[in-house]
Amino acid sequence: MADVSETSELYELIRLIRPAHRRLARAVEAKLVGTGLSVGMRAVMEVLNDAGAKSVPDIGRKLFLARQQIQLLANDLEELELIERRPNPAHRRSPLFALTDRGYALFGEIRAREDADIALIGQRFSSAEIAAAQQVVCAMLDHFAKFEDDPNRPRGLE
């Protein structure tokens, strides 16, 4: 067992996660004003940016969200010509979606704006401190993995 002070320090960290999540989500949202994108649409674009063409069910699994929610976001992104359909060799009836050139460019601009802000926080810490923070949060994710949402019983994009 960890000693009492480590447990209590870790509990204090855990208490920061809800407000951090809330403020980060609002900050992301604020940076999307004027782009026509919601936080959910941005999340779908990020999956396609990082992983290439994906089907709606694939995107849902990555984001722990229901297929139906992803489908609505994909429809909106397609209408804005930010993503486009590709044939899916594995499932003829479930097309792949990929970012269009315009989608890549817009996502890149959004990320650059976000990174400019994140860099202001990053400069206050060493690489080792940021790595330690990542490891601790990853350990919490691992430890509580069994509590992950079932994407087929969604609770919405929080």
Next chain:
Amino acid sequence: MADVSETSELYELIRLIRPAHRRLARAVEAKLVGTGLSVGMRAVMEVLNDAGAKSVPDIGRKLFLARQQIQLLANDLEELELIERRPNPAHRRSPLFALTDRGYALFGEIRAREDADIALIGQRFSSAEIAAAQQVVCAMLDHFAKFEDDPNRPRGLE
């Protein structure tokens, strides 16, 4: 400015916050099964445990939740005899609420169960690593403080 690798490390950490929040919230919820408490009721009890007797608006400010939401949680807790009213010298019409002996005991049991779980994560890290994680997350909270919710325009307990 931070260098590019620190910014990108910090961004990777930020990406972990949403899933960490989600899993922690569900883990807290799972530990409440059988107590008759919701995550919201537990949060109100924690404020009263840490800060002593508080009015409904005070609790709302602490939790960034609307007075109306806190009032409903307080009603439920009062019905279970886990909190009780005290006269409020400052505002005759807005009583203070405090944990009853039973409330203190139940909250202590819940926290002990939670800490037994948290200790399993804590033993994997040094005190310095946990402190670094806390500092990095605190810096994000500070940096994005302007994006905190207005409790009078609530979005619900996430």
